[in-house]
Amino acid sequence: MTTAGHNATASEREESIARRRSAISRYLGHRSLVIGGVGLALLILIAVFAPLLTWHDPYMQDLTSRRIPPIWHGWFYDNPKAGWLHPLGTDPLGRDYFTRLVYGARISLFVGFSVVALSCVIGTTLGVLAGYFGGRIDAVISFIVTTRLSMPVVLVALAVVSIFDGSLQVVILVLGLLLWDRFAVVMRSVTLQIKSQEFVTAARAVGCSNLRIILTEIMPNVANSLIIVATIEMAVAIIYEASLSFLGLGIQPPLPSWGLMLAEARPEIFFAAWMITLPGIALFLLVLFVNLLGDGVRDITAPEGRA
Amino acid sequence: MLRFIFRRAAVGVLVLVAVAILTFALTNAAVDPARAIAGDSATADDIRAIRELYGFDRPLHIQFLAWAQDIIQGDLGQSYRQRRPVSDVVLERLPVTMILGATAFLLAVVVAIPLGILAGLKPNSWIDRCALTIAVLGQAVPNFWLALMGIVIFSVQLRLLPASGSGTWQSFVLPSVALAYYAMPTLMRLTRAGMIDTLQSDYVRTARAKGLLPPQVVLKHALRNAILPLVSVSAVQLGMMLGGSVVIETIFAMQGIGYLAWESITMSDPPVVQAIVLTIASFYVVLTFSADVINAWLDPRLRGS
Numbered sequence: 092m093t094t095a096g097h098n099a100t101a102s103e104r105e106e107s108i109a110r111r112r113s114a115i116s117r118y119l120g121h122r123s124l125v126i127g128g129v130g131l132a133l134l135i136l137i138a139v140f141a142p143l144l145t146w147h148d149p150y151m152q153d154l155t156s157r158r159i160p161p162i163w164h165g166w167f168y169d170n171p172k173a174g175w176l177h178p179l180g181t182d183p184l185g186r187d188y189f190t191r192l193v194y195g196a197r198i199s200l201f202v203g204f205s206v207v208a209l210s211c212v213i214g215t216t217l218g219v220l221a222g223y224f225g226g227r228i229d230a231v232i233s234f235i236v237t238t239r240l241s242m243p244v245v246l247v248a249l250a251v252v253s254i255f256d257g258s259l260q261v262v263i264l265v266l267g268l269l270l271w272d273r274f275a276v277v278m279r280s281v282t283l284q285i286k287s288q289e290f291v292t293a294a295r296a297v298g299c300s301n302l303r304i305i306l307t308e309i310m311p312n313v314a315n316s317l318i319i320v321a322t323i324e325m326a327v328a329i330i331y332e333a334s335l336s337f338l339g340l341g342i343q344p345p346l347p348s349w350g351l352m353l354a355e356a357r358p359e360i361f362f363a364a365w366m367i368t369l370p371g372i373a374l375f376l377l378v379l380f381v382n383l384l385g386d387g388v389r390d391i392t393a394p395e396g397r398a
Numbered sequence: 399m400l401r402f403i404f405r406r407a408a409v410g411v412l413v414l415v416a417v418a419i420l421t422f423a424l425t426n427a428a429v430d431p432a433r434a435i436a437g438d439s440a441t442a443d444d445i446r447a448i449r450e451l452y453g454f455d456r457p458l459h460i461q462f463l464a465w466a467q468d469i470i471q472g473d474l475g476q477s478y479r480q481r482r483p484v485s486d487v488v489l490e491r492l493p494v495t496m497i498l499g500a501t502a503f504l505l506a507v508v509v510a511i512p513l514g515i516l517a518g519l520k521p522n523s524w525i526d527r528c529a530l531t532i533a534v535l536g537q538a539v540p541n542f543w544l545a546l547m548g549i550v551i552f553s554v555q556l557r558l559l560p561a562s563g564s565g566t567w568q569s570f571v572l573p574s575v576a577l578a579y580y581a582m583p584t585l586m587r588l589t590r591a592g593m594i595d596t597l598q599s600d601y602v603r604t605a606r607a608k609g610l611l612p613p614q615v616v617l618k619h620a621l622r623n624a625i626l627p628l629v630s631v632s633a634v635q636l637g638m639m640l641g642g643s644v645v646i647e648t649i650f651a652m653q654g655i656g657y658l659a660w661e662s663i664t665m666s667d668p669p670v671v672q673a674i675v676l677t678i679a680s681f682y683v684v685l686t687f688s689a690d691v692i693n694a695w696l697d698p699r700l701r702g703s
Contacts, residue, residue, distance in 0.1 A: 123534075237409070238416040240634075241682040243641025243675065246659055250424065250671055253663045330540045334645050337542055338660060353543065364550040371543035379538035386534070 124387025130380035138196040145187065147177075149194040149347050153185035161188070161365055179369060182352070183359060188366070191347035192373050198348045199329050199377055202263055206328035207321050209267025214274020215317065221275070222282025223305055229279075236275050244269050245334060252340045262341050266328050273320050281316045285309055315392040322385025326378045333374055349374050399694065402701045406690050410683045417679040418469070422462050425668040469676070475669040479662070484673045488655060492677075494564045495647070495654035499639045501570055502577035507632070509578070510585035515621065517586070518593025529590065533583035542645045545576040549649075564652035573646045580642070581635040588631055592624030599623075626696060633689035637682035 165173030179189040221232035333350030335341030356366035474484035517529035553561035647656035662670035
């Protein structure tokens with residue numbers, strides 16, 4: 092942005108892009124915000140009110156009713172074992188599959204929110220500091236981010252979890268300490284943009300301290316980007332938790348983690364494929380809703396950021 | 399340009415040193431190596447003897463320097479479980495992961511770029527909406543679940559493809575698709591956004607005004623600039639694929655470094671885990687370094703920063 096002429100053409104171009112994209116936003120934006128928001132709210136309600144939705148215990152094993160197929164196997168394949176007592180069937184230990192799926196939503200959501208809370212604090216602090224102070228601080232923080240990016244997440248997470256033994260807390264801690272990079276990168280660039288604006292200069296001229304400028308001038312203006320990054324990271328964290336648990340180095344039995352359920356269903360792949368299909372669909376829906384919500388927020392707050 | 403390359407390479411080396419320190423700290427803080435070598439049935443005397451033999455009784459920073467010196471000389475240590483050099487163990491598993499990563503990446507690019515161009519040419523058309531829908535759905539499917547469903551459909555029911563192994567080309571089909579599917583949406587969205595932006599630009603308007611045919615404008619003028627950002631994102635995606643292949647390789651029991659990593663972690667064989675983390679980090683650093691150099695070569699404005 093060196094000359095006024097350059098500025099004019101740039102803003103002209105941005106305007107035309109924004110105009111054209113508002114059409115897409117109308118089509119997809121609000122729709123994705125609504126679908127994502129309602130879907131996620133529904134899943135949160137299901138997770139919170141899990142005990143009211145089912146009459147089974149998620150840990151209750153019943154060796155007399157193992158591997159009962161879901162209800163539609165009774166309708167379409169005339170399987171006499173399928174029935175309304177276990178609408179989505181039972182797993183190899185005779186636990187009700189619907190109940191375990193419902194309680195599994197609690198784990199995925201809890202992991203998603205906790206990891207995002209932790210990584211948001213780390214990443215935002217680093218990003219805002221780097222963007223605000225620049226210079227040597229920026230160089231050091233950028234180096235830390237580059238180092239973190241070059242370490243393979245799944246591998247490091249697997250190694251750490253294997254050391255401290257898998258548990259919900261360890262998984263959350265490990266993922267939270269690994270997944271802050273996107274927060275740092277985005278917050279750095281957003282802070283850089285805001286820093287050069289007039290109200291920040293004005294605050295500095297009035298004699299506000301750096302801390303006060305960051306808290307009262309910068310932070311309120313990064314909120315939108317923060318929400319968007321948070322949805323992306325939440326989706327990533329949920330998938331990573333499922334992957335770790337699937338590999339046996341995440342959440343441990345008998346907790347009904349969807350990734351763990353997939354691992355437990357793996358030996359049944361030849362006879363009961365539905366046992367693999369169902370937890371996958373649950374994961375897919377949760378991640379889809381979180382992503383749609385993020386896309387929707389981005390379309391409304393920053394249409395030019397859409398890619 | 400030379401100065402840029404030199405500075406960028408120095409950062410890359412520093413990053414690798416930092417990764418090495420972290421990896422070393424992690425594995426040494428975690429597992430008592432003497433106990434791991436000795437096995438479960440060892441007595442306290444055995445463990446003490448091993449500790450002295452391997453030099454585990456020295457201070458940690460001295461151990462690190464010795465370890466780093468060995469690595470620079472190409473000696474990655476001995477595998478505790480397999481009792482042979484780590485470099486042999488890792489090198490014999492590397493080709494499978496390389497082939498898998500390369501195939502998956504090519505697959506993702508071959509699908510993503512044409513789809514992104516078509517979507518970017520006519521924003522909001524039916525093809526654009528299809529592409530966006532594929533991207534949104536694709537990003538929500540966990541790739542290990544996609545792999546499992548692939549096994550259910552193509553191995554169990556249709557009996558077309560093997561469910562495990564890495565001996566034949568058929569056994570690479572399902573893993574490559576599962577890995578590629580994850581990277582595809584990012585590349586597609588980026589191509590689409592790049593196309594939309596460059597088609598709006600002045601030089602494309604000029605090219606059109608000169609009377610060039612639409613394919614010429616799209617391929618020669620717009621595409622070249624549109625895919626500039628793809629270079630660095632491709633490097634990152636390829637690096638992530640090598641790291642992310644742990645899950646996929648484990649599902650299909652492919653003899654690559656991802657599966658080796660999982661085996662070594664579950665059987666507590668830290669030297670192999672260290673070596674694999676370092677290998678993948680080195681690939682990532684080299685890939686991003688190359689991407690930065692290519693970008694600086696294509697776009698001189700980047701050389702200053």
